[in-house]
Amino acid sequence: QVQLVESGGGVVQPGRSLRLSCAASGFTFTTYAMHWVRQAPGKGLEWVAVVSYDGNNKYYADSVKGRFTISRDNSKSTVYLQMNSLRAEDTAIYYCAKELVVVVPAFDYWGQGTLVTVSS
Amino acid sequence: DIQMTQSPSSLSASVGDRVTITCRASQGINNYLAWYQQKPGKVPKLLIYAASTLQSGVPSRFSGSGSGTDFTLTIGSLQPEDVATYYCQKYSSVPPEWTFGQGTKVEIK
Numbered sequence: 001q002v003q004l005v006e007s008g009g010g011v012v013q014p015g016r017s018l019r020l021s022c023a024a025s026g027f028t029f030t031t032y033a034m035h036w037v038r039q040a041p042g043k044g045l046e047w048v049a050v051v052s053y054d055g056n057n058k059y060y061a062d063s064v065k066g067r068f069t070i071s072r073d074n075s076k077s078t079v080y081l082q083m084n085s086l087r088a089e090d091t092a093i094y095y096c097a098k099e100l101v102v103v104v105p106a107f108d109y110w111g112q113g114t115l116v117t118v119s120s
Numbered sequence: 121d122i123q124m125t126q127s128p129s130s131l132s133a134s135v136g137d138r139v140t141i142t143c144r145a146s147q148g149i150n151n152y153l154a155w156y157q158q159k160p161g162k163v164p165k166l167l168i169y170a171a172s173t174l175q176s177g178v179p180s181r182f183s184g185s186g187s188g189t190d191f192t193l194t195i196g197s198l199q200p201e202d203v204a205t206y207y208c209q210k211y212s213s214v215p216p217e218w219t220f221g222q223g224t225k226v227e228i229k
Contacts (some may be wrong), residue, residue: 035218045156045164045207047218059216079166095163104211105218106154106169113163 002026002109004096008075009114012086020081022096022111025087029077033099036070036081038116050099051079052120064090080115088117124145126208126221132229139195141224143208148188152211155184155193156220161203167206168193195226203228 005062008020022034036048049060049070058070069082079096097107133139143153146193151171156164166175168184171191181196195202208221 007126044205044223045158045209045220047220050216050218061217063185100166100175102169102171102173104152104154104170106175106209106211107156107164108166108175110163110165 002098002110003096004098004111006094006111007116009094009116011119012088013120014087014118016086016115017064017082017084018086020082020094020096020114020116022079024079024096024098025078027098027109030074031104032101034070034072034079035099036079037095037097037107037110038085038089038090039113040092044090048094049081053062083116086116088118090116091118092116121218122149122210124208124210124219124221126224128218128224128227129222130225130227132227133198135198135200137198139198139202139226141193141206141208141211141226143186143191143193143210143221145191145210149210149212151187152190152213153184154209154211155182156209157202158207158209158223164186164207198226198228200228202226205227 035050051070067085072079093113095113098109100108125144153171158164170186173208204224
């Protein structure tokens with residue numbers, strides 16, 4: 001079965017960096033685009049970034065553009081989110097999600113999430 | 121930017137009631153819309169994609185409709201296990217971007 005397991009969250013000071021990982025299994029990782037989605041405590045969902053199946057195309061939400069970098073290692077079936085210049089408003093649970101390959105892409109599997117807290 | 125407005129923000133209904141949640145786009149988005157369910161303390165779950173296609177394994181009491189600017193998620197007969205927050209999500213292709221609605225919290229009366 002499909003499994004997505006995030007790691008790397010924690011407490012970090014404003015302005016510092018953190019790298020999240022998402023290890024995937026149970027499907028052909030090299031076939032699917034992968035996403036990061038976040039949810040601030042008690043708030044709604046916010047899409048963060050996507051990386052194409054081959055890692056060649058990456059897109060970001062305006063709120064993280066220039067600070068966050070998404071990447072993937074297909075040999076390890078892992079997707080990453082490098083987060084730099086972190087701000088208090090980046091505090092959230094970060095989920096990785098697999099893209100459903102249809103005409104209108106949606107997210108059919110989600111990890112359990114990893115909590116990032118930005119605080120001094 | 122195309123804005124999404126989801127309504128209501130919360131609702132309370134009885135078991136067996138028909139429940140409708142609406143998502144409205146500020147411009148036409150074809151059928152580029154999905155619906156998700158997030159139960160308290162749980163991970164979001166895909167219910168509907170392409171506005172009206174039921175994801176595999178999702179109960180048939182859930183249905184989606186609409187195209188263009190107005191979209192609806194309907195729960196045909198509300199069950200206790202449907203207590204959750206529901207989100208719409210739009211997809212824009214140029215550049216690729218996904219935007220969630222504000223969410224609708226559904227409770228049992």
